[in-house]
Amino acid sequence: MTEPWRTGITTYDEKNIWVGGYAIGDLMQRATFAETIFLLHAGRLPSKEEGKLLDAILISSADHGPGSPSAATARLACSGNRGSVSSAIAAGILAIGDQHGGAGMECMEVIAEGVAIAKSEDLTLQEAAEKLVDNYRARGARVAGMGHRQHTSDPRKEVLFGMAESYGLAGDGVKFMLALEDAVAAKVKPLPINIDGVLAAILFDLGFPPLMGRLIFIIGRTAGLSAEVAEELAREKAMRIKVPVTYDGPAPRKLP
Incomplete structure (x- = not known):
């Protein structure tokens, strides 16, 4: 018999959804998005001050301009595949690593x-x-x-x-x-x-494990990536290939 998946995060039935044991409707009306992120990862609701601090962290990570590796990658992917917003945002997230945001x-x-x-x-x-x-x-x-x-x-x-x-x-x-x-x-x-x-x-x-150091940046930056991709679609043409490049390879030559 296959072992069932286990989770302590979210469950539901035909008429209800519970996140961390709290009814989704109650969270929707009385909790912030940052507080819900805290709940999802810590298993408890934060204090008012903890929630404000996490909210500020998310804002601080949201965007740093179109030249950052994640935003530039998302916009370039969108330029080549304008029919898939999700792939463009995913491409931006894949650019987050040890040298950028990770x-x-x-x-x-x-x-x-x-x-x-x-x-x-x-x-x-x-x-x-x-x-x-x-x-x-x-x-x-x-x-x-x-x-x-x-x-x-x-x-x-x-x-x-x-x-x-x-x-x-x-x-x-x-x-x-x-x-x-x-x-x-x-x-x-x-x-x-x-x-x-x-x-x-x-x-x-705040008591989070090291992995949260990377995850929280991804969560916050996704908001910025969505805006960068939306702007790319609204303001720029497809296939933006005229990226500034300086060629320093061999001069034109004949094949021997």
């Missing part, structure tokens, strides 16, 4: 490692951050969550960390990430905490 998961693992070092070796978070940076430098590895191609200071950092502090939700994750920023500046060079690092720190303090 480093939050790795950064949450870094935070967990640093906090564990501090506790196990009776170090301050600053001392643990400095030790971790030394370890990464010795391996020639880059610390996740640091540095941004467009920003010398990510404007989303102060807002999200400020909200976490004001709500009393900033814990070791936020503290360690700030310590890590100082340690990297002292031992490598000044690098701003990017959005991956910011959301990683807050999600760590």
